[in-house]
Amino acid sequence: MRDLFGGGDIEALGDGAAVLRGFALREAKDILAAVVEVSAAAPFRHMTTPGGYRMSVAMTNCGRAGWVTDRRGYRYACDDPETGRAWPPMPPSFRDLAMRAAAAGGFDGFEPDSCLINRYEPGTRLSLHQDRDERDYAAPIVSVSLGLPAVFLFGGLQRSDRPRRVPLESGDVAVWGGPARLAFHGIMPLAEGHDPLTGRSRINLTFRRAL
Template sequence: MTQQEFMLDLPPSPVPKHEALDPGAAVLRGHAGMQAADMLAGIRRIARLSPFRRMTTAGGGTMSVAMTCCGAAGWCSDARGHRYEPHDPLTGQPWPALPPAWRAWATDAARLAGHDGFVPDTCLINGYRPGARMGLHQDDDERTDAPVVSVSFGLPAMFQWGGLQRTDPVRRIPLLHGDVVVWGGPSRLVFHGITALRAGQHPVTGPCRYNLTFRRVWQGSSV
């Protein structure tokens, strides 16, 4: 409570809707709440065509997060390393289409965070079960410097937000159902991650968390 609120006996200020993280990076609290039903139904449709899978890494490990994708390219990792592929290696088919309404929504979310003109060509979809985590990393496989728009649904997660060096101090930011994080400009290559998901039951997603990240992978892709 601020001194003024104390003096006037006002209720505490509500949680700010727009939390700046760093230049070019912000959390938009609850901004995707109204999109939850549509996006979760879309995830189910996409997963019927390109199922969730836990990818392997060049080091021989298996990622704890399950992934699928839609759009012009999907992120893939295997013994050869990681990269974007225009076809799903599991099905041999192109990735399912990125729904046009999602693209328009992501353009608007990026604009609210200060990034005009973002037109994603891809959406990576992460599925977390309790214990799944994503270690600190930079998103540097995209061939553009467009921002990333990241949406959380389901169980709460702890987002780690560091700096441009792996060894920079890391802030921990709780992310709830409907929260959106956008990072671009000078923050585009900030190291970030998710700590191990704690077990729980969410009224909409049960024991799971879903994360969608909208990205522009290829400069010239037709969307």
């Protein structure tokens, strides 16, 4: 199936979920430049889970709220706990990309207020989890992959459901919502490699409506 919003093929992952192949590729350089600006104000950091586990993936946020985790639990916070200041504003280009991708995935009217930015290095991974810290689940999740390729794990509504392995290349955008909104998902350990724009890393932007 072709995407009429400016990207490549649309690969269905199930009811309410799809990967838009190459959707963000043409604007990757500009998006990554904006990530550098965001991380200058709110540096990447390795957060700690409530159980005391240091996450291997480095994270930061922009928008009205940012996703954080520490000994007190998983939650959204309007201020960066490391600086006490508000998270950097979400760049207009981020919001525009997320809205266009959501529409291409079948979810018109998406207006994200939070963008979690993850930086993966070779060997890092993200275990299966659900995005369920948002106040309601009516809005989809939009996840943009830039840099090194990764293998996306996309499962069902139960952790025990066997996840599908979905290769993601730089510029691919995954969108899931509706009946797939609470699907378990993750990233397999990142393989070694070098990308012309990101070097030995993968940058992932995940847009949500958190508040």
